Amino acid sequence: MAPEIYVCVTCRRAGEPDIEPRPGVLLAEATERAAAGTEVIVRRLKCLANCTRGPSVALRCNGSWTYLFGGLDPADAGALIDGARLLAGARDGILPWLGRPDVLKRGLIARVPPIGFTESDL
Amino acid sequence: MAPEIYVCVTCRRAGEPDIEPRPGVLLAEATERAAAGTEVIVRRLKCLANCTRGPSVALRCNGSWTYLFGGLDPADAGALIDGARLLAGARDGILPWLGRPDVLKRGLIARVPPIGFTESDL
Numbered sequence: 001m002a003p004e005i006y007v008c009v010t011c012r013r014a015g016e017p018d019i020e021p022r023p024g025v026l027l028a029e030a031t032e033r034a035a036a037g038t039e040v041i042v043r044r045l046k047c048l049a050n051c052t053r054g055p056s057v058a059l060r061c062n063g064s065w066t067y068l069f070g071g072l073d074p075a076d077a078g079a080l081i082d083g084a085r086l087l088a089g090a091r092d093g094i095l096p097w098l099g100r101p102d103v104l105k106r107g108l109i110a111r112v113p114p115i116g117f118t119e120s121d122l
Numbered sequence: 123m124a125p126e127i128y129v130c131v132t133c134r135r136a137g138e139p140d141i142e143p144r145p146g147v148l149l150a151e152a153t154e155r156a157a158a159g160t161e162v163i164v165r166r167l168k169c170l171a172n173c174t175r176g177p178s179v180a181l182r183c184n185g186s187w188t189y190l191f192g193g194l195d196p197a198d199a200g201a202l203i204d205g206a207r208l209l210a211g212a213r214d215g216i217l218p219w220l221g222r223p224d225v226l227k228r229g230l231i232a233r234v235p236p237i238g239f240t241e242s243d244l
Contacts (some may be wrong), residue, residue, distance in 0.1 A: 006235060009244065045241045049189075050232040058234045066188070066234045067171075110172040112180050112188045112234055113128060119167045122131065 001062035002039045003084035007031055009044045011054030023073075027055045030074035031081070040084045050109055059084055064093035068109040076103045123184035124161045125206035129153055131166045133176030145195075149177045152196035153203070162206045172231055181206055186215035190231040198225045 011024030028044050035042045050056040053070035057080060060066040064087055072080075079101035087095045093114055095104070133146030154164045172178040175192035179202060182188040186209055194202070201223035209217045215236055219227070 006239075043240060044244045045235060045239070046244070048232055048234065049230055056232070060234075068190075068232050068234065108171055110170050110178070110190050110232055112170065112182075112190065113167060115237070117128075117167070118165060122166045122168070 002041050003059065003061035003088040004041045004043060005031055005035070005080055005084055006043050006045050006048070006058040008046065008048045008050070008054060008056045010046050011048075011051070011056050013054065014052050023055045026074045027057070027072055027077070030077035031057070034077035034081045038081055038085070039088070040081050053109060056109070059087060059095075061088045063114050064090065065095070065114060066112045067095055067104070068111065069104055069107040070109045071107045072103065076101075076107075079103045124163050125181065125183035125210040126163045126165060127153055127157070127202055127206055128165050128167050128170070128180040130168065130170045130172070130176060130178045132168050133170075133173070133178050135176065136174050146177045148196045149179070149194055149199070152199035153179070156199035156203045160203055160207070161210070162203050175231060178231070181209060181217075183210045185236050186212065187217070187236060188234045189217055189226070190233065191226055191229040192231045193229045194225065198223075198229075201225045 007028040009024040009028050032042045048056045050070050055072045056070045058068050082101050083104045129150040131146040131150050135145050150166050157164045170178045172192050177194045178192045180190050204223050205226045
């Protein structure tokens with residue numbers, strides 16, 4: 001499975017008035033542009049429930065953990081694509097810290113294990 | 123697939139000193155006790171990267187969205203089991219708001235879509 005980035009198009013910036021197009025839509029457009037010509041798939045969806053820390057995306061690929069990022073900006077679209085390709089190349093399904101774009105460090109909201117995951121040493 | 127609750131056993135409370143057993147371990151123990159005799163599977167893992175708002179769990183079942191909750195306490199274990207069973211009965215894979223235990227409303231951190239999800243009206 002190619003890496004997928006789900007972009008929440010309903011995201012606003014916390015504490016800011018509602019404007020159109022929403023910041024989430026602008027992020028989706030920028031991410032779609034940045035993904036053009038790559039193997040990364042960008043999908044729009046309506047809510048990742050990270051409303052207090054948007055704009056938000058979820059990132060995953062085949063058998064990987066799923067990563068949630070927040071506080072994003074259209075200028076971060078290239079970093080999202082870089083992160084998606086980094087995850088796609090990670091054999092353990094974990095997004096490496098080394099080489100990870102800074103915005104995917106400071107913007108990390110949470111991560112979710114792949115289906116069927118069991119911790120090996122617990 | 124039976125509903126699964128992943129409990130992060132490395133969670134501490136933000137701003138509190140490190141104590142043993144960690145609050146995440148106490149939550150895992152309470153959740154395992156509350157799940158006894160139900161179909162709910164409780165799995166321990168090491169980090170959901172929700173470190174600023176722990177203790178944390180992830181909840182999902184077959185084909186459902188995955189829900190992340192934070193700020194939890196061992197006293198919330200019963201609510202987690204109730205929520206897991208509510209999700210297991212949701213045909214659309216979405217945890218209903220109506221009837222959802224309060225702690226799974228105020229403690230919601232984020233949600234991620236099932237594998238292969240596409241928004242139907244975007």
